[in-house]
Amino acid sequence: GQNIDQPTEMTATEGAIVQINCTYQTSGFNGLFWYQQHAGEAPTFLSYNVLDGLEEKGRFSSFLSRSKGYSYLLLKELQMKDSASYLCAVNNAGNMLTFGGGTRLMVKP
Amino acid sequence: EAQVTQNPRYLITVTGKKLTVTCSQNMNHEYMSWYRQDPGLGLRQIYYSMNVEVTDKGDVPEGYKVSRKEKRNFPLILESPSPNQTSLYFCASSYHRVTGELFFGEGSRLTVL
Numbered sequence: 001g002q003n004i005d006q007p008t009e010m011t012a013t014e015g016a017i018v019q020i021n022c023t024y025q026t027s028g029f030n031g032l033f034w035y036q037q038h039a040g041e042a043p044t045f046l047s048y049n050v051l052d053g054l055e056e057k058g059r060f061s062s063f064l065s066r067s068k069g070y071s072y073l074l075l076k077e078l079q080m081k082d083s084a085s086y087l088c089a090v091n092n093a094g095n096m097l098t099f100g101g102g103t104r105l106m107v108k109p
Numbered sequence: 110e111a112q113v114t115q116n117p118r119y120l121i122t123v124t125g126k127k128l129t130v131t132c133s134q135n136m137n138h139e140y141m142s143w144y145r146q147d148p149g150l151g152l153r154q155i156y157y158s159m160n161v162e163v164t165d166k167g168d169v170p171e172g173y174k175v176s177r178k179e180k181r182n183f184p185l186i187l188e189s190p191s192p193n194q195t196s197l198y199f200c201a202s203s204y205h206r207v208t209g210e211l212f213f214g215e216g217s218r219l220t221v222l
Contacts, residue, residue: 030207030208031207031208033210033211035211041215041216042199042213042214042215042216043152043199043211043213044213045210045211045212048208048210050208087151087152089152091207091208096154096157096167096168097142097154097211098154098168099144099151099152099153100151101149101150101151102151102152
């Protein structure tokens with residue numbers, strides 16, 4: 001079966017750095033995605049990792065370790081608009097994308 | 110503008126009354142998928158389609174049907190809706206089933222009384 005775990009909620013301060021972890025156990029692996037979802041809106045794509053290592057994209061970075069079944073999303077220089085849910089999703093060896101429950105991030109002034 | 114369009118955005122219906130949620134994308138994507146999102150359960154895949162006339166079950170297909178007669182359209186059909194199908198539904202499409210990012214529609218909030 002598929003199992004993807006992320007913390008339910010996190011709180012951080014504006015201007016700080018926050019790391020959102022995701023661990024997974026899936027029957028296959030074809031890549032890991034991070035999506036951002038603001039309340040009442042659709043998810044939007046942030047990053048995709050298929051090889052081990054760090055992918056940096058502006059203030060956001062995503063890391064993957066396939067041997068550990070582990071990824072994290074790093075958000076730097078937090079802004080109030082970063083308050084949202086962050087969804088980790090794994091593409092297994094088939095055609096399915098399985099999502100974790102999401103981490104709700106609250107950024108405080 | 111590249112987009113995925115779902116209709117209706119909001120619907121309140123009664124148990125047993127058949128309904129269809131339409132989904133259309135204008136990006137010529139081959140892969141399309143339906144998800145439902147419930148508090149505490151995250152996004153769960155209902156059905157997906159690799160291409161025209163090719164559909165497959167996701168994690169929670171019971172009570173739903175889909176069809177893919179044209180590349181751009183992927184309607185979700187609830188033949189006999191029940192209260193446990195009250196949820197927020199998202200349609201999504203991608204240019205590549207494995208590596209492609211998903212583009213989501215705005216969501217359809219369905220309430221079944």
